[in-house]
Each structure stands twice: as C-alpha cells, then as structure tokens.
Amino acid sequence: MQPKDNIYEQYAYSYPHKQAYRELPTPIPLQAAWSKEDKTRLSAYLHLPFCEMRCGFCNLFTVSNPKNGIDTYLNALQREAQNHRATLPSIQFEAYAIGGGTPTFLEVDDFAKMLSIFKNDLGVDTNQKYGSIEASPKSISPEKIALIESYGIDRVSIGIQSWIAQETKLLGRPQTPELAHQALSQLANSTIPEINIDLIYGIHGQTPKSWLYSLQKTMEFDPVEVYLYPLYTRPLTGLEKMNNQEKDHRRTLYKTGRDFLKKEGYEQVSMRCFRKAAVGHVETRHNSAVDGMIGIGAGARSYTRTLHYSTHYAVSRKAIQSIIETYSNKKSTDFQEITYGIYLDEVEQIRRFLIKSLIDGGSLDVDLFEQHFNQKITSISIVSDLFEQGWLTQNGSIIRLNEAGMEMEDFIGPALFSDNILNLMSEYELQ
C-alpha cells in the first residue's frame, strides 16, 4: 500500500458512501430491519438540509435559501420521528448529532420546533446524553443559543473556514471577519461546554502566513476543539479550475496547522480534529464501530449491522429539492418502509469496522473486533500492511493511527474500501 503523489483522495467519515446505495430489491419494513438489533445504545441524527448560501466547495445534501417548504419539511420530520417511536418503542439513544446543512438556518420558532421533535417525538434525551449541533456565523443568534443551552446540547460546531475575507469570498462563502467575531463572542458568552471551530486549508492564494493568521485569530476564542479541513473542490466548478492552476500546498499547510495547534496545547485526535487535552468526551463522540444509528430527515442515513439506508442521494440543487419535496409529502405509513440503501455482508462489515475504528479519531479495539467477527486481527492483511507502513501504533489491545498515519488519513480511508463498493460508487450517476 503506497500512495501515489496525491494523498488527498477522500474524507472517509462513513462507509459505504451513499453513492453505493441503490433501490432495494424489495422494500423492508422498518420493524423487520431492526428486529434483531440491540436498540439500547443507538446514535440519533437529525438532518436539516437548508443553508443561507451554497458554499462553492460543499457537496453535502443541502439547498440554499429555500423560498418555502420549511413548514412541510418539519411536519414530515415530526411524522417520521413519531413513526420511529411507535414502531420501535424500545429504542434508546446514547449520543446524538444535529447537522446538515445548517440547522441554525431556521428561524427561532422553527428551530425550537425542530429541537422539540428530536427530543419529544423521537425521544432523544438531549440534556442527559452527549450531543452536537452545527451552526454558521450568519445564522447563530442569542435566542438560538439560549435554546441550545436549554436542551443541554454539549457541543456547537461552527464553520468559520478562514479569517480572511478574500479567502472566504474565494470559497464562495462571502463572510466578514466581523460577523465571525460576533458569532464566536456570543458562543463564548454562553454556557455551552464545547465550541468547535472549522477551518479550511488549501484555498486558492492561501499562504502559510495567511493560514497562520487564521489559526492565531481562532485562538482568541479559546475553542475546546478545532477541525482543520483540507479543501476538496467539486469537479467542473470555478474553485476546482482555480486550484488546478497552482501547486497543491495542502500537505505543507496541514503540517503548519498541526504543529501550531500542538504548541497551543491541543491534542491531535485525527487528521482533522484537535482538542484541548484536558477535555473529555472524545470516546463518547466516536461511538463504537458496531452500534447502530437512526437518522431522521431527508438525507439522513440510518445503520443497522447489516443494512444501511437513507432517502435517495443527489448533489445538484434540482435533484436535492425534488428529494426534499418527496420526503416532505410522505405520509406516516410511508415511513414504515425502507426502500433505498445497501446490505453489508461480513466482508463489508469488517471494512466498516476498520474504517470507523481508525478514521476520524476512532480506536480499534482488538478484543471487540475478535469477539465480534470471530477471527484474529492479525489475519486481516490490510491491518498488517498499515503496520508495515509505520502508520499504526498498538497500545495493549487498542490500535490507533499514529502521527504519520493521521497525516495519511485521506489516503488510508479510501484504501480500506472494497472493490465492490468502489465499483458501485463509480457506476453511480451523479444527479
């Protein structure tokens, strides 16, 4: 396993990718899909597929500035949540996330309604369990912060990307540093225990000096966590054309960012994630590689051990809008059936286990692996390969990517994909 020139292949935060999902041969009743699963340690996810603008780099399932349809979307979300509770009354959630899109895009009343659906209709005890919500500088407000506090949400992740107006403009996300400053000051004055700031490196024209400036500016808010994202551009966009004209500086900027944050007292958890060493929760956040997830909302995925499913997947505005519309028009009974997803045989379950354990700050628990799959970790050749490359370190029964491995994370993740999944992804026609 040796990288070619480019180590930035893909952010493998989940497996299999939705591009490998297909229409199921026969629809599966929700109850049947979950009947043999342990439903006591689930993760809950809520997807809000709306943003105030569509950033030039983003290929997430979201549309910007929908003119209408928020109400009907939230009503469908409520039907879906209630249907889950009624069909699977024994579900218990251990951790949760509210993402998108930008959940704080909603007006205060709608934002309150969304949180209430999650807590009261789906039954996620947001005050007792560990959870996170995504926010943007433009849409966060004191009223929404007060709601986040009252629901006991532990972590707010906010996309700042860069402190230089010229750079955020180039990212197709015009944002003044003043606006970012105002949002972070509001969050700093709240009682929310963990604030995460997202930054991006590899922007056209970004230099080590301008990158260091953004990192230093970020330190003024003393965030518990910082995520550093290498920029991935979408094919055929202006951003991609611009970035193709210049040398790829991402690896240099990555090292600059990593070394800077370590000096500032952050612990490197993964290629992207840096946390203040003294603050806990990393383990809670990176749920065990074998626990299931229930996602609600258009674009949300759900996982049992053997079946992953979601609504249809798309990237273009028109196709996403049509999926959201179909979702919003679903009747309660429509949520009883799963029609789109992928089955995971044991080979795929093992690959998923490795990816969830090694990528994005996880840890590979050898005992759990051997118990679960009834085979020795030493019989998995790809793991031996990673050791041979010097990218893994073992401590007792726990294996993790080491510093050299984390640097290669966006190469290692995709290298763990099976040929079957790679074929399905390449055959998928993006809409």
Ligand SMILES: C[S@@+](CC[C@H](N)C(=O)[O-])C[C@H]1O[C@@H](n2cnc3c(N)ncnc32)[C@H](O)[C@@H]1O
């Ligand atoms: C799930 S997104 C949503 C956060 C929120 N909507 C916002 O943008 O403020 C989380 C982060 O992923 C990063 N991201 C998304 N697409 C990216 C891309 N193509 N390249 C690099 N980073 C990306 C951005 O830093 C973003 O803040």
Ligand code: SF4
């Ligand atoms: S990066 Fe965030 S705000 Fe921008 S389009 Fe993507 S989800 Fe929306």
